[in-house]
Amino acid sequence: xxxxxxxxxxxxxxxxxxxxxxxxxxxxxxxxxxxxxxxxxxxxxxxxxxxxxxxxxxxxxxxxxxxxxxxxxxxxxxxxxxxxxxxxxxxxxxxxxxxxxxxxxxxxxxxxxxxxxxxxxxxxxxxxxxxxxxxxxxxxxxxxxxxxxxxxxxxxxxxxxxxxxxxxxxxxxxxxxxxxxxxxxxxxxxxxxxxxxxxxxxxxxxxxxxxxxxxxxxxxxxxxxxxxx
Amino acid sequence: xxxxxxxxxxxxxxxxxxxxxxxxxxxxxxxxxxxxxxxxxxxxxxxxxxxxxxxxxxxxxxxxxxxxxxxxxxxxxxxxxxxxxxxxxxxxxxxxxxxxxxxxxxxxxxxxxxxxxxxxxxxxxxxxxxxxxxxxxxxxxxxxxxxxxxxxxxxxxxxxxxxxxxxxxxxxxxxxxxxxxxxxxxxxxxxxxxxxxxxxxxxxxxxxxxxxxxxxxxxxxxxxxxxxxxxxxxxxxxxxxxxxxxxxxxxxxxxxxxxxxxxxxxxxxxxxxxxxxxxxxxxxxxxxxx
Numbered sequence: 117x118x119x120x121x122x123x124x125x126x127x128x129x130x131x132x133x134x135x136x137x138x139x140x141x142x143x144x145x146x147x148x149x150x151x152x153x154x155x156x157x158x159x160x161x162x163x164x165x166x167x168x169x170x171x172x173x174x175x176x177x178x179x180x181x182x183x184x185x186x187x188x189x190x191x192x193x194x195x196x197x198x199x200x201x202x203x204x205x206x207x208x209x210x211x212x213x214x215x216x217x218x219x220x221x222x223x224x225x226x227x228x229x230x231x232x233x234x235x236x237x238x239x240x241x242x243x244x245x246x247x248x249x250x251x252x253x254x255x256x257x258x259x260x261x262x263x264x265x266x267x268x269x270x271x272x273x274x275x276x277x278x279x280x281x282x283x284x285x286x287x288x289x290x291x292x293x294x295x296x297x298x299x300x301x302x303x304x305x306x307x308x309x310x311x312x313x314x315x316x317x318x319x320x321x322x323x324x325x326x327x328x329x330x331x332x333x334x335x336x337x338x339x340x341x342x343x344x345x
Numbered sequence: 346x347x348x349x350x351x352x353x354x355x356x357x358x359x360x361x362x363x364x365x366x367x368x369x370x371x372x373x374x375x376x377x378x379x380x381x382x383x384x385x386x387x388x389x390x391x392x393x394x395x396x397x398x399x400x401x402x403x404x405x406x407x408x409x410x411x412x413x414x415x416x417x418x419x420x421x422x423x424x425x426x427x428x429x430x431x432x433x434x435x436x437x438x439x440x441x442x443x444x445x446x447x448x449x450x451x452x453x454x455x456x457x458x459x460x461x462x463x464x465x466x467x468x469x470x471x472x473x474x475x476x477x478x479x480x481x482x483x484x485x486x487x488x489x490x491x492x493x494x495x496x497x498x499x500x501x502x503x504x505x506x507x508x509x510x511x512x513x514x515x516x517x518x519x520x521x522x523x524x525x526x527x528x529x530x531x532x533x534x535x536x537x538x539x540x541x542x543x544x545x546x547x548x549x550x551x552x553x554x555x556x557x558x559x560x561x562x563x564x565x566x567x568x569x570x571x572x573x574x575x576x577x578x579x580x581x582x583x584x585x586x587x588x589x590x591x592x593x594x595x596x597x598x599x600x601x602x603x604x605x606x607x608x609x610x611x612x613x614x615x616x617x618x619x620x621x622x623x624x625x626x627x628x629x630x631x632x633x634x635x
Contacts, residue, residue: 165545166545167545187549187550188549191544191547191548191549192547193547194544194545194546194547195546195547196547197547199545199546205542207350207352207539207542208352209348209352209355210348210350211348214348218350218543218546219546219547221350222543222546222547222548222552223547
């Protein structure tokens with residue numbers, strides 16, 4: 117599904133921010149990506165989300181090498197990815213409903229289907245009361261959930277969440293995690309970058325450590341390690 | 346209209362597009378209405394030229410009057426430019442002079458000219474002066490009544506207004522397309538962040554161009570209709586004033602049914618052209634942004 121080999125990346129002529137990243141993910145995998153600020157988590161997420169191209173190495177996604185992508189291939193592959201940005205990147209003049217509906221509209225879904233799916237999603241996440249509100253009038257936590265709903269609404273093949281639970285309460289974080297888990301069970305590959313140890317500890321998914329632009333190891337959660345002992 | 350993904354109706358550069366379109370379409374429709382009215386007037390002039398009257402002033406008192414009339418009819422019927430020639434009957438002639446001379450008593454012998462109504466071939470461009478010379482060869486005082494001097498001037502003015510109206514209308518339509526091009530390019534640059542975000546979500550150039558296309562169609566139609574109705578009020582007001590003040594004494598100015606249809610098509614055609622322009626501009630600009 118996704119294969120990174122010896123990936124390196126630099127912004128412009130700047131220093132390399134990712135070095136020799138090797139990572140292979142299959143359909144339905146669910147991983148956490150952890151590491152200190154500036155370790156390169158967001159850059160790696162952006163490569164996986166086809167937002168930035170690697171400076172070197174081989175990157176295959178959905179069975180194809182990105183080097184051979186033309187514009188249409190790139191758009192088509194991006195539509196199969198749900199990206200939740202750290203800064204949410206909601207469109208301020210659109211309502212919460214229309215922000216969530218964007219991937220479906222871009223994908224050419226019919227309005228009736230869009231209305232049903234978006235309402236269902238917002239209802240499940242407890243946001244129907246604010247679905248006609250615009251992002252500036254929402255709380256940070258509500259904006260984050262809207263961003264998560266937008267990333268997940270099209271049931272993407274790959275879901276990338278950059279600090280997806282950093283601004284929301286535990287109850288909503290658990291609800292979001294349940295959404296991601298359900299998607300993963302249906303075949304969506306989920307990659308979440310996080311600093312939230314409680315989250316990592318609670319969910320038994322592999323944890324990849326990134327430090328100074330290098331993947332330094334893969335561990336399981338403390339719970340898993342304890343269970344293994 | 347469902348909200349566009351790009352806030353085109355909320356940014357300074359594009360929010361006035363419907364009003365700019367209304368202003369330009371108002372001027373364009375007025376210009377084209379003037380052209381249509383002038384074209385109608387030209388057609389009336391053309392039709393008027395197709396009917397002339399030959400007068401034989403002395404045929405009424407001459408002993409050879411009937412022969413003169415017959416000779417003139419022979420020349421007229423022999424001309425390829427003449428469709429028909431009919432002598433105006435005496436009683437009709439009496440009716441014609443009655444307003445000036447009053448009712449005449451039975452037997453009152455006032456010499457009257459003989460008149461011949463001539464219909465010219467509508468497809469020909471007859472040289473009426475040459476025809477008159479031909480008639481004078483058989484009847485020396487024969488004349489063809491042509492209001493050529495005054496109508497020739499009015500005709501030239503109508504032709505001028507038609508040309509100016511069409512040119513101005515076309516230039517104003519081109520201006521509206523140029524403005525759509527500029528606004529689309531500027532809007533794309535202003536909303537670069539949102540465009541980039543939509544691209545990250547997999548939006549293709551066609552999807553993004555449709556945003557501009559929809560906005561241009563909406564603005565074009567809204568502005569076009571406002572401009573059209575305002576222009577119609579102006580044109581009808583001016584026509585009403587002209588007719589009431591009897592500013593034209595020879596030709597009745599107005600819009601024909603076909604002119605109304607043509608003018609009603611202007612805002613629709615303008616909106617469609619703006620839509621196409623916005624789409625092509627957006628696609629071109631997005632291609633360069635990539």
